[in-house]
Amino acid sequence: MSTLRHTVVLGGGVAGLTAAVALTRAGRLVTLIERRAELSGKAGSYRPPGIFQWVDHCPHVLLGACTSQRWLYEQLGVGDLITWHDxxxxxxxxxxxxxxxxxxxxxxxxxxxxxxxxxxxxxxxxxxxxxxxxxxxxxxxxxxxxxxxxxxxxxxxxxxxxxxxxxxxxxxxxxxxxxxxxxxxxxxxxxxxxxxxxxxxHLGVPRCPLRTLHHVAPRAWLARHGGQVVLGQAGSVALGPSGFVVRAGAEEFVADEVVLALTPTQARRALDPALTARVGGALDVDLEAGSIVGAHLWFAEPVDLPPVTGLFDAELDWVFRHDGGRRLAVVASTADAWQGLSPAGQAERAWRTLRQHWPRLPAPVATAACREARATFVPRPGLDARRPGPVTGVPGLVLAGAWTATGWPATMEGAARSGLAAASALVGADLSVPDLPAQGVYRLTCRTSRR
Ligand SMILES: Cc1cc2nc3c(=O)[nH]c(=O)nc-3n(C[C@H](O)[C@H](O)[C@H](O)COP(=O)(O)OP(=O)(O)OC[C@H]3O[C@@H](n4cnc5c(N)ncnc54)[C@H](O)[C@@H]3O)c2cc1C
Missing domain, CATH: 1.10.405 (Guanine Nucleotide Dissociation Inhibitor; domain 1)
Known part of the structure; x- marks a missing residue:
């Protein structure tokens, strides 16, 4: 019989993946449970109707400063699937x-x-x-x-x-x-x-669908390192006689520790009412949602655009060239004005915006788009004080997720930091990844802003 401590991680987004990898490396036996058919959470891919290709719900990018996320990719062996633009x-x-x-x-x-x-x-x-x-x-x-x-x-x-x-x-x-x-x-x-x-x-742009980074690679990594991944089942957590009892469909796991790498609403749903009461106000934080639209446009002939372009004073923020120029992927942040548009309407709006910048851009031959209404939380003044840390009132039960108190905005890096913070709290050691060191003038003047 195994003497390893068994940790169940609920939620296969970047926060849960990072916690699962860090805890496995720290010697825990990890079971990762994800409600959807694939890991990845918000940073994932899909096959649009009629298109036999995986594309991302929305293009995701990272910065050189995202050290925790880069650590995760290095662990998973996918660091070289990111193209860095300087x-x-x-x-x-x-x-x-x-x-x-x-x-x-x-x-x-x-x-x-x-x-x-x-x-x-x-x-x-x-x-x-x-x-x-x-x-x-x-x-x-x-x-x-x-x-x-x-x-x-x-x-x-x-x-x-x-x-x-x-x-x-x-x-x-x-x-x-x-x-x-x-x-x-x-x-x-x-x-x-x-x-x-x-x-x-430096802007990091994945050269592969996000699912390669956040589903295929971590699933294989966990399997290689003795972990277990349960897909397509929402987990629920209660206290049992000898630890936590986690149910996922017909399966039941007894766990020494649980990481809730979920949004506050999802975490409240997953917890037994008695546990919710003991976790206290941490899950009551009211997050204002920000929306984002991601769209893909396929062209009959390759279009001659740079690999990545940022647009000033436009409805779109970034345009990425993929598949040798036969596909453009675009992002529109703070996309409340796109509400109510069908995917075809969103793609049409994206194309019209692109035409304002590249008037000779031809019409696409196929499109796909989706709008995520609750993509991120809006980092209003004062929100920081209301974001909870990983530790709850229940020993062995910790929180993770981009919304927790990482000091970072709602990004993959914030999620990765939260996963490391949750793992650190369980292991009782600092598993965080250092920031990039200060250079130049900041070597002399800068005190760190991380909390
Ligand atoms: C459209 C869009 C564009 C973005 N662009 C960028 C970008 O360019 N760069 C960047 O850094 N960030 C970006 N972000 C933000 C980034 O995707 C998120 O901050 C990050 O992925 C959140 O990860 P998470 O693990 O905290 O949460 P989530 O990704 O929300 O993961 C939570 C997971 O828990 C699962 N779950 C829920 N309930 C249960 C349950 N009971 N049992 C098991 N599993 C459960 C969910 O299915 C989900 O997979 C973007 C987000 C969106 C939506």
Whole structure:
């Protein structure tokens, strides 16, 4: 009989996967239970009707700064399936530019010259942006969580920057506007996701469907390391005479420990009422949902676009070229205005937006689209104080999920950090992955903002 501690992880999103891998590595016998037919959670793939190809519900990207997520990919052996972009083509209307660093200069000066390459900006916009980036560069943590990023920026913006630079970057990372997002999250992104280290802002784009990273690879990894994966069954948790009793369909597991890598609503549903009462207010946090649309457009002939392009002042944020140019994948963040459109209507809207930037783009021969109404939580000022940590009032029962108190916005990196935090709480050791080290000026001045 095995003497390993048995841990059940509920939820096969990035948080649950990371917890499962970290706990397996720490010597736990892990059972991972996922309600859906595949692992991946929100970061997964599907086969649109009539299209015999796996594509992502929505393209997902990561930054060089996402060290915990990169750790997960290295464990799973899929790190080399990410293409890293260290120059970012950007477009304002049909004007093209790019963000490019000057490697010989230390952070944050390495990006100063790159800002001059942004498209659609007047000398006044550029001067205002330079002043704003200087204010961001020298802001000392802890950064304020009681005002919006727009309020913190004050007059250091212009209407063009509001609609372009700030909007594209904040929507992409926070799925929120400068008027909505807490100053702390805006500063966290600009400092840790852009300026802090030469590689921090490099954009990682998977070369494979997300299911390869988040379903196929972790399933195989867990099988190789003695774990068990149960798919297509929602798990429920109660206390038994000798630990937790977890039910998933007809199967019943006795567990020493449980990780709830679920959203608060899903966790409340999964818990026996007696356990919910003991977990207390942690699951009562009220999260405001932000929506995102992802669409794919297939073309008869390859289209000549850069591998990735960010769009200023547009309904879409990013455009990714796939399949040798025969498919474009696009993302529209803060997509409330797309509500009520059918998938065909969403794809049509995406194509019309693309045509404003590339007027000669032909009509697609096939499309697929979906809108996720509850894609992320909106990181409003004050939310941080309400996000719970992994430890609950029930020994052995811990929480994970991008919504928990990672200090990060609703991203795969936030989810991965939460999985490591949950695993650390169970193991009683710090399993977190270090941030990229501060470089350049920040080596001298920066105190970490992680909590
Ligand atoms: C459209 C869209 C675009 C995005 N773009 C990006 C991006 O580009 N970059 C980025 O970093 N992040 C992005 N995100 C955010 C990122 O996908 C999420 O923050 C992250 O995947 C959340 O992971 P999670 O594990 O916390 O939660 P989830 O992915 O929600 O995982 C929870 C899992 O639990 C399962 N479950 C629920 N109840 C039960 C139960 N009772 N038993 C077992 N399983 C259960 C669910 O089926 C689900 O698989 C995007 C999100 C969306 C929706």
């Amino acid at each position: 120059r970012l083509p950007l477009r304002a209307g049909d004007e093209a530019g790019e963000l490019l660093a000057q490697p010989s200069l230390p952070p944050p000066f390495n990006l100063a010259q790159g800002l001059l390459g942004l498209p659609g900006l007047t000398p006044r916009d550029l001067a205002t942006l330079a002043a704003a980036m200087t204010k961001i560069s020298v802001a000392r943590p802890p950064w304020p969580d009681d005002q919006t990023f727009a309020a913190w920026l004050g007059p250091l913006t212009t209407p063009t920057l509001d609609r372009g630079f700030w909007s594209l970057l904040l929507r992409s990372v926070l799925n929120a506007s400068a008027d909505e997002a807490s100053a702390r999250y805006g500063l966290l992104f600009f400092r840790h996701g852009l300026l802090h280290h030469r590689d921090a802002w």
